[in-house]
Structure formats: structure tokens, C-alpha cells
Amino acid sequence: MHAPVVVLKDSTKRESGSKVHHGNIRAAKAVAEVIRTTLGPRSMLKMLLDAAGGIVVTNDGNAILRELDLAHPAAKSMIELSRTQDEEVGDGTTSVIVLAGEMLHVAEEFIDKSFHPTVICRAYTKALEDALAVIDKIAMTIDVKDRATMLGLVKSCIGTKFTSQFGDLIADLAIEATSMVGVDLGQGLREVDIKKYIKVEKVPGGQLEDSQVLKGVMFNKDVVAPGKMRRKIVNPRIILLDSPLEYKKGENQTNAEIMKDEDWEVLLKMEEEYVQNLCAQLLIHKPDVVITEKGLSDLACHYLSKAGVTAIRRVRKTDNNRIAKACGAVIANRPEELQESDVGTGAGLFEVKKIGDEFFAFIVECKDPKACTVLLRGPSKDLLNEVERNLQDAMCVARNIIKNPKLVPGGGGTELTVSATLKQKSASIEGIEKWPYEAAALAFEAIPRTLAQNCGVNVIRTMTALRGKHANGENAWTGIDGNTGEISDMKDKKIWDSYSVKAQTFKTAIEAACMLLRIDDIVSGMKKKQAPGAQGPSKPTVEQADDADNEQMIPE
Known part of the structure; x- marks a missing residue:
């Protein structure tokens, strides 16, 4: 029995070794360069044209990268970083890309000197642990109620x-x-x-x-029968449903044969009674507003409006959940299962208002809303x-x-403190990992340096002065005022960052840099595009030859 062998055809693209490392680093740096100018208060905006021809004007790192169309796989994984950061903590989407780009940039010289990527990654991981210890030390706790x-x-x-x-x-x-x-x-x-x-x-x-x-909540809906139903109710009793208030129609295979005219009337009467019964079960609870996610027939609308009940139909599931949270109602699946406790009485006002061309329903002035609309x-x-x-x-x-509830200094103060502390620690590291560790310490300076660049001040002079202030590790709260470019105390200027955002930025950036450095082979398994009409093999170009009769089989 022969072992399966991976056969690479001539058409397969394959790059390996330092060529791949350099390619990945270049791609990551290019992505970082695109959004470097959007960091800080003096940041530039980017105007993006999306596929549909619309425009987006923003300086949000994640929003910019989302619209970029990139071919290089390493650049795509950089974009993924920004998305992860946005979903996890919602801020620091630009910083994470700038930092990851810088980490890869400083690793390039070690790749040139034939350092093994694993050595660089080990040094980076150690730097990350030490960096997190530093921000733990300088973080200050605040009172959330203030x-x-x-x-x-x-x-x-x-x-x-x-x-x-x-x-x-x-x-x-x-x-x-x-x-x-x-x-x-x-x-x-x-x-x-x-x-x-x-x-x-x-x-x-x-x-x-x-x-x-x-x-409370607002949603883009009007009442079912505008002329007959009230558009403003104070202290409404609200019932929420996710079942239809209409006659259940059989699926398409239902077949009813009617022999006599009277039978047709009986059928209609049954429908009417069914809908009337549904509405009666609702009206027992004396609701003022009935909101359903499904349909609501004209007949049900007639019975409800006759009883002075306002109805709204086809509300989104997400909106219905928010209404339930705001007014304290429970969404019922069937009208007959409704209980008094399911009725929402927490809202102070139900109102339908016209804003611009559209009608919006408001359920507001709630006593203890756990959902809201901005x-x-x-x-x-x-x-x-x-x-x-x-x-x-x-x-x-x-x-x-x-x-x-923890804060760290903004304006590059945290990064400079981390950088200074790591530089001091690098003296005690023995062996070949000392240099990549030092380089990682320098890479943290990319954030304050970019802030200084975007302010338009003399970068070298500012960075030298900052390094001097941070050299002994005492002035952790000294950083750059992003508006003026002056060196100032971040506590006085109230320029802070959230601890969780900073920690997440460092983790994401360094781990991503390590991942990209570990890649030493890029194999494209896509087939070449053929000329139209040409008949070619439909197999992928990297195949596994595991059939003994395969003519490409290579014996052990």
C-alpha cells in the first residue's frame, strides 16, 4: 500500500521562505500606511467609494478597512484584526493596525539576518506579557457612578x-x-x-x-387602521404577540371541494368565528395596544378597532424584543395562553408621530426600561x-x-511607559531573544510617533523629549496632547483610555504579528482562469493522489 502523496502541478503558484516573510510584512505595512493618518484628534478623513457607487466619509479604522478590496492574504488578515477589535471592545481599531504593522516592520531586519521566526515570536510573546503587567501597574480605578x-x-x-x-x-x-x-x-x-x-x-x-x-423604543410603523384607531394613549396596556391574527390558511396542498352554495357560507362563517374568537381572547385582558410580528386580517382589525384597541402588525422580531424589555411585557406565542402578567404596563405613553415623510410609533416614558432607542x-x-x-x-x-472601571493614560503615554520599561528589562534578557525583545519595545513608540506626525509638530524633537521624560519610568502620565502636539500631563488634560481597550489592542496586534511571521509558505490552490469556451480539467491544481491506479502516483 502506497502512502498518499501531494502532487503539485506546474500551474500551482508557490512562494516560500524569506520571500513570503517580506511579502507579508510589505502587505501589512501598506495596510497600516493607509490608515496611519486617521489616528488622533487631528486625523484626516478618508473618502471611500463603495461597490454600489455610494460614498463613505470617515476616519474610523474599521469602516475604512471594511471597504478596501485587497488581494494579498496577509493584508486581508490585517483587516480581520480591525474587525475583531471593533467587535470585542469597539475602539482602538486604528491603533491595532498601526501597532501590528510596526511590530512586523521591526521584525524585518531580523528576518534579513536569518533569525528564525520562532525566536522572534518568543521574544514578542514575552514582551506582550511584560507590557500587560506594566499597564496593570499604571491603571487607575474610577467610580462608574460619577x-x-x-x-x-x-x-x-x-x-x-x-x-x-x-x-x-x-x-x-x-x-x-x-x-x-x-x-x-x-x-x-x-x-x-x-x-x-x-x-x-x-x-x-x-x-x-x-x-x-x-x-423606551421607537420603530418605523403606523397603526393598521389610521382613521379608526387612536394614535396617542397615556399609560397604555400593551400586548405583544408573535402569532398571526388571521385565519390559518392551509398549505398549498389543501383542497376543499364545495358542492352547495350554503357550504361556502359555512366556510366563511367558520373563518369569521375563528378570528372573532382570537380577538375575544385578547380583549379579555383589556389591552390598549396590540402589537404582532405576523399578519393581522381586516376582520381582526375591525373587531379590535370596535373595542377601541390600537393594533400594529409585522413588527421586526428585534424591535418586539426591545418593546418587551422597555415596557415589561412578555411576548405571547398564542392568544389563548395570555396571562395578566404578560401585559406590559411599564410605558407612560404610546404615540404615533409623523417625522418627515414617515410615521414612527413611540412607546416612551417607561418606568424602568431595559432597552432604549437613540x-x-x-x-x-x-x-x-x-x-x-x-x-x-x-x-x-x-x-x-x-x-x-480602570483607566490608563491616553496620548501615547501608556505606549511610552511600556516601551521604556521593556527597554530596561531587555538588559536582563540573555541569549538571542534580547534583540527582537528590544525591537518590540521600540515598536510601541509607533502610536505616539503617529500622533505627533498627525499634529504636524517636529516628530524627532517631540519623541526625544518624551523618551527623556519616560526614561526613568516615573512620568507614566506624560504624553502628547493630540490637538496641539504639546507634551503635557494626561491627568490634567483628562486624556484617558480604557484599560480593556489598551490591553486588547496590545494582545491583538502582537499575536497577529506573530501569526504572520510564522507563515513561511503560500500555496495557491486556485486554478488559472481559462479562455471562454476552452474545456479544461475541473480539478484543483493541488491534488492528493491516493488512488493506486492514478498515473501521477509516486511510489514510496
């Missing part, structure tokens, strides 16, 4: 964004929304699910200052999209602080 501190923190984290010109507005909205949906799990733990329970509704028109956090107003769609991206970042920052 609104002014929270506001300052969220503002400093999104001070680099486009909306920072509107003052406290976005930070205020973010803190209010996040603290509203926080759920105490006991033992000092809090769950804050901002994706599920905070909906951002963008309505063009009005001023950005008109934006607000609603103590209503954003503004002059144009593009502006609102950017405001929404900034708001998401701000809400993530607020969530991180609520979960882990």
Missing part, C-alpha cells in the same frame, strides 16, 4: 472622531443609553448588551442637537452614518468602563 468622570473619559476616547466638534453631545447620549440598558447579574457583575437592546434610529432633518435618548437627527444621510459610527464607539467605551 457622571462627570465618565463623560470626560468617553469624550477623550472619541475626541479623535468627527463628532468631537459637537462637544458633549455624543458622549452624553452614549452614557445615558448604556447606563439604561445595564442589567445587574449579581456579585458585582453587569451585563450591558448594546447591540441587542440599543437601537439607533437615523432620521434626516432637523439639527444634530435635536438627537436624544428615548426612555434618535439621531441631522442634515444629511452621510453625516448621520458617521455620527452613528462614532456613537457606537462611544457606547462601546462606556460599556467597557462599566464592565472594567
Whole structure:
């Protein structure tokens, strides 16, 4: 029995060794260069044309990279970093790419000197452990209930964004929304699910200052029968359903044969009675508003409006969940299973209002809402999209602080402290790993250096002065004021970063750099594009020859 052998045909592209390392490093550096200018408060915006011909104007690292169309696999994995960072902590999407690019850049000279990638990775992993120990030491804990501190923190984290010109507005909205949906799990733990329970509704028109956090939810629906149903109800009793209020139609294989005219009438009467029965089961609980995710027939609409009940149909599942959380209702699967406790009585006002051309239903003034809607107003769609991206970042920052109330210095202060401490530690490292470890320490300076570049100050002079202040490791809170480029104390300027964002940035950047350095072979298993009409083999170019009769079989 022969062992299976991988046979590479001539058409297979294959690169290996240092050529691959250099290619990967170049690709990663190119991605980092694209978004390097979007770091810090003095950052530039990028204008992107998407596939559909629309434009996106933003300086959000993740939003920019999402739109890039790249062919190089290493560059694609760099983009993945930014996405991971965004999903995990929602901030630091630009920093993570800049840092990973720099880590790979400083590794290049060691690859040239024939250092083994494993040695470099070992040194990097050690540097990461030491870096996390440093930020643990310099982090300071804050009180989450202190609104002014929270506001300052969220503002400093999104001070680099486009909306920072509107003052406290976005930070205020973010803190209010996040603290509203926080759920105490006991033992000092809090769950804050901002994706599920905070909906951002963008309505063009009005001023950005008109934006607000609603103590409840709004959704884009009107009542079923506008003329007959009330559009404003104070202290409504709300019933939520995810079943249809209409006659159950059989599937397409149902066949009914009717012999006499009377039978047809009997059939209609049965339908009517069924719908009437459904509505009667709802009306026992004296609801003011009935909201269903499915359909609602004209007949049901007639019975409900006759009883003075307002109905809304075909509401999204996610919206229905938010309504349930806001007004304390339970979504019922069948009308007959409804209980008094399932009726939502927590809302203070139900109202349908017309904003612009569309009708929106509001369930607001809730007593203890665990879900909310942020209503954003503004002059144009593009502006609102950017405001929404900034708001998401701000809400993530607020969530991180609520979960882990620790702060580290912003303005490159953390990176400089880590860099100075690692440089001192490198003296005690023996063997060949000493140099890559030192290089990793230098790579951390990429963040403050980029901040200085974007401010337009003399980079060499600023960096030298900063290194001098951090050399003894005492001035951990000294960094660059991103607006002016001056060296200042981050505590005085209130320029802070969240501990969890910083820790995640370091972890993601260094681990990704190690992963890319470990790649020594790129094999493309894609077949070449054939001329139209040409008949060619449909096999992939890298095949496993495991058939004994295969003519390409190579004996052991």
C-alpha cells in the first residue's frame, strides 16, 4: 500500500521562505500606511467609494478597512484584526493596525539576518506579557457612578472622531443609553448588551442637537387602521404577540371541494368565528395596544378597532424584543395562553408621530426600561452614518468602563511607559531573544510617533523629549496632547483610555504579528482562469493522489 502523496502541478503558484516573510510584512505595512493618518484628534478623513457607487466619509479604522478590496492574504488578515477589535471592545481599531504593522516592520531586519521566526515570536510573546503587567501597574480605578468622570473619559476616547466638534453631545447620549440598558447579574457583575437592546434610529432633518435618548423604543410603523384607531394613549396596556391574527390558511396542498352554495357560507362563517374568537381572547385582558410580528386580517382589525384597541402588525422580531424589555411585557406565542402578567404596563405613553415623510410609533416614558432607542437627527444621510459610527464607539467605551472601571493614560503615554520599561528589562534578557525583545519595545513608540506626525509638530524633537521624560519610568502620565502636539500631563488634560481597550489592542496586534511571521509558505490552490469556451480539467491544481491506479502516483 502506497502512502498518499501531494502532487503539485506546474500551474500551482508557490512562494516560500524569506520571500513570503517580506511579502507579508510589505502587505501589512501598506495596510497600516493607509490608515496611519486617521489616528488622533487631528486625523484626516478618508473618502471611500463603495461597490454600489455610494460614498463613505470617515476616519474610523474599521469602516475604512471594511471597504478596501485587497488581494494579498496577509493584508486581508490585517483587516480581520480591525474587525475583531471593533467587535470585542469597539475602539482602538486604528491603533491595532498601526501597532501590528510596526511590530512586523521591526521584525524585518531580523528576518534579513536569518533569525528564525520562532525566536522572534518568543521574544514578542514575552514582551506582550511584560507590557500587560506594566499597564496593570499604571491603571487607575474610577467610580462608574460619577457622571462627570465618565463623560470626560468617553469624550477623550472619541475626541479623535468627527463628532468631537459637537462637544458633549455624543458622549452624553452614549452614557445615558448604556447606563439604561445595564442589567445587574449579581456579585458585582453587569451585563450591558448594546447591540441587542440599543437601537439607533437615523432620521434626516432637523439639527444634530435635536438627537436624544428615548426612555423606551421607537420603530418605523403606523397603526393598521389610521382613521379608526387612536394614535396617542397615556399609560397604555400593551400586548405583544408573535402569532398571526388571521385565519390559518392551509398549505398549498389543501383542497376543499364545495358542492352547495350554503357550504361556502359555512366556510366563511367558520373563518369569521375563528378570528372573532382570537380577538375575544385578547380583549379579555383589556389591552390598549396590540402589537404582532405576523399578519393581522381586516376582520381582526375591525373587531379590535370596535373595542377601541390600537393594533400594529409585522413588527421586526428585534424591535418586539426591545418593546418587551422597555415596557415589561412578555411576548405571547398564542392568544389563548395570555396571562395578566404578560401585559406590559411599564410605558407612560404610546404615540404615533409623523417625522418627515414617515410615521414612527413611540412607546416612551417607561418606568424602568431595559432597552432604549437613540434618535439621531441631522442634515444629511452621510453625516448621520458617521455620527452613528462614532456613537457606537462611544457606547462601546462606556460599556467597557462599566464592565472594567480602570483607566490608563491616553496620548501615547501608556505606549511610552511600556516601551521604556521593556527597554530596561531587555538588559536582563540573555541569549538571542534580547534583540527582537528590544525591537518590540521600540515598536510601541509607533502610536505616539503617529500622533505627533498627525499634529504636524517636529516628530524627532517631540519623541526625544518624551523618551527623556519616560526614561526613568516615573512620568507614566506624560504624553502628547493630540490637538496641539504639546507634551503635557494626561491627568490634567483628562486624556484617558480604557484599560480593556489598551490591553486588547496590545494582545491583538502582537499575536497577529506573530501569526504572520510564522507563515513561511503560500500555496495557491486556485486554478488559472481559462479562455471562454476552452474545456479544461475541473480539478484543483493541488491534488492528493491516493488512488493506486492514478498515473501521477509516486511510489514510496
